[in-house]
Amino acid sequence: xxxxxxxxxxYMVFPALLxxxxxxxxxxxxxxxxxxxxxxxxxxDLKFVGWANFEKIFSDKTLILALKNTAIxxxxxxxxxxxxxxxxxxxxxxxxxxxNLLRAIFYSPSILSILxxxxxxxxxxxxxxxxNSLLEAVGLHSLSQAWLTNPSIVIWTIAIVSIWQSxxxxxxxxxxxxxxxxxxxxxxxxxxxxxxxxxxxxxxxPLLLPAININLMLTLIGGLKVFSEVYVMTGGGPxxxxxxxxxxxxxxxxxxxxxxxxxxxxxxxxxxxxIAIPLLIFMRxxxxxx
Amino acid sequence: MKTHKRKKAASIVxxxxxxxxxxxxxxxGTDSGTSASSDNKNAKVTLELAISKSxxxxxxxxxxxxxxxxxxTNITVNLQLIPAEQTTTVLQTKLAVDETPDIIQYNxxxxxxxxxxxxxxxxxxxxxxxxxIVNKDVLSSGGHLYSFHVSQxxxxxxxxxxxxIFEELGLSIPxxxxxxLAICEKIKASGITPVFMPYKDAWAANIWPAAxxxxxxxxxxxxxxxxxxxxxxKWSDIPEFKTFLEQQYEVYTKGYTNTDVLSDSxxxxxxxxxxxxxAMMFMGDWLIEGVAEQDPSMELGVFPIPSSExxxxxxxxxGGQLFIPKKSKHLEEAKKFLDFIASKEIAQKIVDSKGYVSxxxxxxxxxxxxYKQDIVDHYITPKKTVLTTDAYMLVxxxxxxxxxxxxxxxxxxxxxxxxxxxxxxxxxxxxxxxxGF
Numbered sequence: 001x002x003x004x005x006x007x008x009x010x011y012m013v014f015p016a017l018l019x020x021x022x023x024x025x026x027x028x029x030x031x032x033x034x035x036x037x038x039x040x041x042x043x044x045d046l047k048f049v050g051w052a053n054f055e056k057i058f059s060d061k062t063l064i065l066a067l068k069n070t071a072i073x074x075x076x077x078x079x080x081x082x083x084x085x086x087x088x089x090x091x092x093x094x095x096x097x098x099x100n101l102l103r104a105i106f107y108s109p110s111i112l113s114i115l116x117x118x119x120x121x122x123x124x125x126x127x128x129x130x131x132n133s134l135l136e137a138v139g140l141h142s143l144s145q146a147w148l149t150n151p152s153i154v155i156w157t158i159a160i161v162s163i164w165q166s167x168x169x170x171x172x173x174x175x176x177x178x179x180x181x182x183x184x185x186x187x188x189x190x191x192x193x194x195x196x197x198x199x200x201x202x203x204x205x206p207l208l209l210p211a212i213n214i215n216l217m218l219t220l221i222g223g224l225k226v227f228s229e230v231y232v233m234t235g236g237g238p239x240x241x242x243x244x245x246x247x248x249x250x251x252x253x254x255x256x257x258x259x260x261x262x263x264x265x266x267x268x269x270x271x272x273x274x275i276a277i278p279l280l281i282f283m284r285x286x287x288x289x290x
Numbered sequence: 291m292k293t294h295k296r297k298k299a300a301s302i303v304x305x306x307x308x309x310x311x312x313x314x315x316x317x318x319g320t321d322s323g324t325s326a327s328s329d330n331k332n333a334k335v336t337l338e339l340a341i342s343k344s345x346x347x348x349x350x351x352x353x354x355x356x357x358x359x360x361x362x363t364n365i366t367v368n369l370q371l372i373p374a375e376q377t378t379t380v381l382q383t384k385l386a387v388d389e390t391p392d393i394i395q396y397n398x399x400x401x402x403x404x405x406x407x408x409x410x411x412x413x414x415x416x417x418x419x420x421x422x423i424v425n426k427d428v429l430s431s432g433g434h435l436y437s438f439h440v441s442q443x444x445x446x447x448x449x450x451x452x453x454x455i456f457e458e459l460g461l462s463i464p465x466x467x468x469x470x471l472a473i474c475e476k477i478k479a480s481g482i483t484p485v486f487m488p489y490k491d492a493w494a495a496n497i498w499p500a501a502x503x504x505x506x507x508x509x510x511x512x513x514x515x516x517x518x519x520x521x522x523x524k525w526s527d528i529p530e531f532k533t534f535l536e537q538q539y540e541v542y543t544k545g546y547t548n549t550d551v552l553s554d555s556x557x558x559x560x561x562x563x564x565x566x567x568x569a570m571m572f573m574g575d576w577l578i579e580g581v582a583e584q585d586p587s588m589e590l591g592v593f594p595i596p597s598s599e600x601x602x603x604x605x606x607x608x609g610g611q612l613f614i615p616k617k618s619k620h621l622e623e624a625k626k627f628l629d630f631i632a633s634k635e636i637a638q639k640i641v642d643s644k645g646y647v648s649x650x651x652x653x654x655x656x657x658x659x660x661y662k663q664d665i666v667d668h669y670i671t672p673k674k675t676v677l678t679t680d681a682y683m684l685v686x687x688x689x690x691x692x693x694x695x696x697x698x699x700x701x702x703x704x705x706x707x708x709x710x711x712x713x714x715x716x717x718x719x720x721x722x723x724x725x726g727f
Contacts, residue, residue, distance in 0.1 A: 040721065126553040149552035151699050237492060238552045239696025255686040256382075256404075257721055 035266040039259035053263035066243040074223030080163035085170025110169035118232035151241035177211025213283040340370040340391035342377040349640040390615040392624040412614040419632035437611030440637045441646035447604035451570045453589040470596040474546040486568040487551040492691035497572040500678040501604030502534040502597035515682035521726035526708040535704035602676040603669040685718035
């Protein structure tokens with residue numbers, strides 16, 4: 001009888017599973033297949049070409065540059081968003097009068113769409129834009145830059161804008177994590193004479209690991225999948241200087257190279273999986289329960 | 291118990307499969323219904339005309355024109371307005387799965403690269419109106435008429451300039467590069483930015499080379515583009531191309547432009563001209579239309595890109611022409627629609643209302659805006675125009691635009707630009723399956 005009851009629950013799942021399969025699993029598998037074909041908009045006859053698309057990816061200078069830029073962007077944003085988010089969270093977890101207001105202020109950029117933020121930042125980052133004017137007003141002439149048009153710094157600029165937008169969101173998750181830590185631990189540590197640094201590293205950090213875990217995952221996957229901010233601020237330019245994997249996929253589709261576009265997408269999927277899953281397993285092991 | 295449950299599960303699956311197949315049958319039934327009715331001569335035919343939403347002011351789809359057509363022929367035209375940013379994708383998909391509209395409005399040069407012109411569209415050489423076309427080039431590809439328009443004015447590309455500033459400073463139109471630099475110097479001395487370069491939009495950097503390359507090859511090397519497209523020669527084989535790219539860059543390095551060329555975008559151009567901040571820009575005459583809309587008192591004109599002595603004005607192969615897909619379900623009726631538009635009366639009406647330069651020999655061109663009249667008198671009538679390189683390229687051109695942008699970002703020399711474009715070009719041609727690559 002118990003077995004039958006179990007089966008019954010499967011009937012309930014079936015419709016959802018069917019819809020999920022039709023709209024997600026099947027296209028995903030199809031995309032995997034198409035990445036091994038020469039699928040093009042102007043040819044209907046598909047040919048299976050094996051690894052040709054992937055070979056093309058690794059022989060294309062622009063694609064290599066895009067992979068490099070994506071890696072830079074992901075690493076910079078993961079570090080930046082989490083470090084700043086954690087600092088803000090720890091600071092705003094203290095007994096400050098203005099903490100609610102400050103929390104709202106720091107969180108607010110992440111409410112806006114990254115598209116809006118990118119559009120707002122684009123004119124500010126011009127050579128004659130607000131940011132350079134501000135720098136000059138405070139006497140930092142040497143720091144003023146062609147933020148979005150200097151090929152060697154453009155990807156960093158975009159990463160900083162992305163950090164600015166999202167650090168408040170990471171802060172919110174860290175705050176939630178911090179508030180779930182019982183004050184008793186800190187009181188006990190205080191009695192034992194631990195410094196606040198020590199209690200941060202011995203109590204806060206370990207108990208915050210679930211939150212750190214989530215944040216690392218979110219920022220890493222988000223960083224590897226970066227598209228909107230690059231697309232709006234530079235469109236991958238100047239030239240190809242800020243191309244990332246996301247914009248390369250768009251470019252391949254635009255060139256009518258659907259097979260190649262899907263191959264880049266598949267590659268991105270594989271890279272994200274290879275990085276994310278071991279990291280997730282590793283971090284899970286480190287987690288402690290209260 | 292177990293088998294009972296299994297049966298139940300199986301029946302659910304069966305039922306859902308059945309319902310799916312039934313719906314499929316249902317839609318199949320209606321399909322065959324419509325095709326049957328189109329064979330019936332008494333039934334009313336409805337033509338599907340697909341057009342980008344951004345072209346909704348197009349002369350071809352004015353309601354009174356469509357009404358008149360329906361009155362005369364008992365054929366209705368059903369418009370499919372496609373969102374602008376998806377036009378290409380939607381049409382590509384429709385053509386790929388044979389769900390084609392009966393008539394498509396698109397632009398010729400992009401149709402060649404985006405929509406596989408030769409495979410997908412009817413050749414219109416033998417249509418009744420074809421013999422009356424004055425300028426066949428603007429509607430043709432590979433020696434055949436593929437598209438239709440009542441206007442031959444598809445957008446002219448060159449140096450758009452402010453006539454008033456030229457007059458005040460006593461300047462005349464330059465006929466070579468040295469003269470052009472001298473003019474820039476004088477304008478700069480008067481405190482106005484000589485040239486506006488909005489190269490955040492990479493395509494804008496292509497206006498100069500697209501006209502300069504085409505003008506050079508038309509005069510000195512007429513077989514170049516045929517050789518190029520059969521992989522006998524390469525972009526980097528023509529040393530003058532390098533010079534033309536250097537020239538455009540020099541205009542920037544000599545300080546004759548806005549300082550932030552890679553941050554400024556095309557949408558700022560109209561404002562710059564209205565404020566008289568700039569005197570010139572390498573652009574199409576659509577910019578003049580845009581400025582005139584804001585301030586009709588502005589007097590702008592256009593002259594050829596001064597890359598070499600007495601260059602011709604670049605004629606953009608862009609513009610919105612009508613095409614008939616080969617797989618159109620109502621081929622005859624679609625052609626009737628073109629006949630109707632081309633009829634003397636209707637074409638005259640369209641040409642008059644839009645201020646077009648007529649492309650039919652029995653339809654007279656109305657009084658044109660001054661700049662357009664200028665173009666007609668000085669370039670179109672004496673045949674001093676040249677189709678820009680866009681007309682000859684069979685592949686997506688955006689990588690070339692990016693490379694040009696790279697030149698201005700300091701990342702590439704003109705030589706490297708042409709070399710890299712050679713590589714990308716041959717890869718794109720190869721992907722496209724063009725023989726010789």
